[in-house]
Amino acid sequence: xxxxxxxxxxxxxxxxxxxxxxxxxxxxxxxxxxxxxxxxxxxxxxxxxxxxxxxxxxxxxxxxxxxxxxxxxxxxxxxxxxxxxxxxxxxxxxxxxxxxxxxxxxxxxxxxxxxxxxxxxxxxxxxxxxxxxxxxxxxxxxxxxxxxxxxxxxxxxxxxxxxxxxxxxxxxxxxxxxxxxxxxxxxxxxxxxxxxxxxxxxxxxxxxxxxxxxxxxxxxxxxxxxxxxxxxxxxxxxxxxxxxxxxxxxxxxxxxxxxxxxxxxxxxxxxxxxxxxxxxxxxxxxxxxxxxxxxxxxxxxxxxxxxxxxxxxxxxxxxxxxxxxxxxxxxxxxxxxxxxxxxxxxxxxxxxxxxxxxxxxxxxxxxxxxxxxxxxxxxxxxxxxxxxxxxxxxxxxxxxxxxxxxxxxxxxxxxxxxxxxxxxxxxxxxxxxxxxxxxxxxxxxxxxxxxxxxxxxxxxxxxxxxxxxxxxxxxxxxxxxxxxxxxxxxxxxxxxxxxxxxxxxxxxxxxxxxxxxxxxxx
Amino acid sequence: xxxxxxxxxxxxxxxxxxxxxxxxxxxxxxxxxxxxxxxxxxxxxxxxxxxxxxxxxxxxxxxxxxxxxxxxxxxxxxxxxxx
Numbered sequence: 231x232x233x234x235x236x237x238x239x240x241x242x243x244x245x246x247x248x249x250x251x252x253x254x255x256x257x258x259x260x261x262x263x264x265x266x267x268x269x270x271x272x273x274x275x276x277x278x279x280x281x282x283x284x285x286x287x288x289x290x291x292x293x294x295x296x297x298x299x300x301x302x303x304x305x306x307x308x309x310x311x312x313x314x315x316x317x318x319x320x321x322x323x324x325x326x327x328x329x330x331x332x333x334x335x336x337x338x339x340x341x342x343x344x345x346x347x348x349x350x351x352x353x354x355x356x357x358x359x360x361x362x363x364x365x366x367x368x369x370x371x372x373x374x375x376x377x378x379x380x381x382x383x384x385x386x387x388x389x390x391x392x393x394x395x396x397x398x399x400x401x402x403x404x405x406x407x408x409x410x411x412x413x414x415x416x417x418x419x420x421x422x423x424x425x426x427x428x429x430x431x432x433x434x435x436x437x438x439x440x441x442x443x444x445x446x447x448x449x450x451x452x453x454x455x456x457x458x459x460x461x462x463x464x465x466x467x468x469x470x471x472x473x474x475x476x477x478x479x480x481x482x483x484x485x486x487x488x489x490x491x492x493x494x495x496x497x498x499x500x501x502x503x504x505x506x507x508x509x510x511x512x513x514x515x516x517x518x519x520x521x522x523x524x525x526x527x528x529x530x531x532x533x534x535x536x537x538x539x540x541x542x543x544x545x546x547x548x549x550x551x552x553x554x555x556x557x558x559x560x561x562x563x564x565x566x567x568x569x570x571x572x573x574x575x576x577x578x579x580x581x582x583x584x585x586x587x588x589x590x591x592x593x594x595x596x597x598x599x600x601x602x603x604x605x606x607x608x609x610x611x612x613x614x615x616x617x618x619x620x621x622x623x624x625x626x627x628x629x630x631x632x633x634x635x636x637x638x639x640x641x642x643x644x645x646x647x648x649x650x651x652x653x654x655x656x657x658x659x660x661x662x663x664x665x666x667x668x669x670x671x672x673x674x675x676x677x678x679x680x681x682x683x684x685x686x687x688x689x690x691x692x693x694x695x696x697x698x699x700x701x702x703x704x705x706x707x708x709x710x711x712x713x714x715x716x717x718x719x720x721x722x723x724x725x726x727x728x729x730x731x732x733x734x735x736x737x738x739x740x741x742x743x744x745x746x747x748x749x750x751x752x
Numbered sequence: 753x754x755x756x757x758x759x760x761x762x763x764x765x766x767x768x769x770x771x772x773x774x775x776x777x778x779x780x781x782x783x784x785x786x787x788x789x790x791x792x793x794x795x796x797x798x799x800x801x802x803x804x805x806x807x808x809x810x811x812x813x814x815x816x817x818x819x820x821x822x823x824x825x826x827x828x829x830x831x832x833x834x835x
Contacts, residue, residue: 717788
């Protein structure tokens with residue numbers, strides 16, 4: 231498969247072919263065509279270059295999802311830098327850590343986040359340059375910020391960087407077991423090989439309308455953004471607020487005539503339960519893709535009954551490889567079926583194998599860890615060479631295999647079935663959550679002496695997260711106080727569902743917290 | 753009337769989302785959505801409860817934190833629907 235191209239070249243090729251097509255729609259804020267999006271991203275490219283950003287640098291994006299955000303992504307890529315998107319809803323402290331960790335040269339930021347970010351960042355080091363936008367929406371705020379900067383000194387026009395396919399394109403931070411998020415480094419080749427695989431399997435057309443449900447710091451956004459904008463299609467932005475509200479999302483999908491939907495299963499389950507889907511016309515949807523976590527079959531069946539026309543695909547893969555296996559859901563889902571569908575077969579641009587505890591390959595039918603090799607596999611974790619080395623096995627031929635941490639079984643037809651994790655990572659609303667990061671967050675509460683967090687299977691939500699705590703005081707913090715504390719120190723999707731207080735937590739004979747005992751207590 | 757609405761909503765939130773919590777901790781101004789008490793499923797459940805219990809219909813934009821973040825604002829929303 232040809233993977234010498236880079237992401238912004240795919241976009242520029244589409245601009246040349248479809249200049250007047252609508253590139254991005256932001257409901258309520260307007261839309262932008264390919265030619266205008268190219269102009270806006272080129273202007274940011276020039277401004278970033280004038281600010282000293284060069285090939286190989288990193289530039290942060292601290293914006294709500296918007297046309298401004300899409301233009302920022304391509305502007306950053308076109309100057310040869312890698313983009314680092316953060317969750318604008320996450321605590322400023324976490325986002326400052328991320329930007330400082332990968333040493334961004336500049337940050338494109340909304341003014342509503344700038345003050346807290348500045349205060350947090352200054353504790354860590356000297357601030358990078360902040361290109362501050364007065365809000366987001368329709369690309370107007372970015373255009374205005376560039377106009378303002380040009381008034382002081384016009385940014386000279388430069389050539390778009392002819393990046394190398396092995397250059398870093400973006401860094402996505404995921405939950406880290408030590409309590410600090412870790413940066414997954416993805417190259418242009420990693421992304422383009424995946425985008426090309428999507429082209430081959432899903433055959434997008436310039437008339438398609440893609441959903442952009444996932445936030446840009448989530449790896450599902452790579453398909454939304456770069457597949458739609460490679461093919462001259464329209465990308466319809468779903469705001470964070472609407473994206474989690476089935477009552478508003480259900481009509482939006484119909485009104486916007488989405489043809490390719492992609493999201494985590496959790497919002498699809500909410501839509502099936504609460505979205506009143508039978509009141510809307512979804513005949514334009516031809517592909518319904520989901521990834522990020524297990525889709526409980528009862529909700530999938532309900533959704534399928536309400537929206538029967540599209541082809542349904544379960545896509546599977548960690549951020550480190552993006553999608554690496556896929557499975558087409560059969561058109562008839564038997565009533566008797568309760569177990570989740572397989573994660574499927576390996577994508578054509580990758581290779582896979584299943585290894586046992588001793589690192590040697592196991593035969594079909596036996597459980598083992600899924601390992602992936604090929605052009606989609608990440609470069610490594612930012613500034614964590616040891617963790618990177620631990621993440622791979624190298625075979626006799628020198629080939630690097632990324633160890634997903636997911637335990638699978640291969641069936642006789644070649645499909646893999648997901649069995650569980652080999653570590654303490656769980657999936658929640660499609661996001662990776664390291665239980666250790668929640669524990670580290672709770673340990674920061676001044677009254678908390680001991681914390682242990684476990685995940686319990688749940689038919690509705692996939693998993694429920696339960697925190698066990700102890701404190702030396704007679705009166706422990708209230709539930710409301712704990713939840714508020716969590717919302718200030720952790721992303722919302724990491725807040726435990728329940729908390730329970732104990733005098734002390736149970737220990738093993740080696741004086742470590744006894745998680746097995748806690749599971750029995752739960 | 754106002755107290756009835758607030759009391760009913762408070763009781764529902766305590767029972768559904770804060771089991772075991774001291775009722776005195778949940779005040780009319782405790783932030784529910786931004787304070788991590790209600791997640792997206794919790795917000796949907798609360799909307800369904802309000803619609804069913806008080807016989808009102810919430811518009812799509814009224815499911816925002818602007819309207820649902822505190823018992824006070826929820827009560828105001830319900831009262832405005834009834835007037």
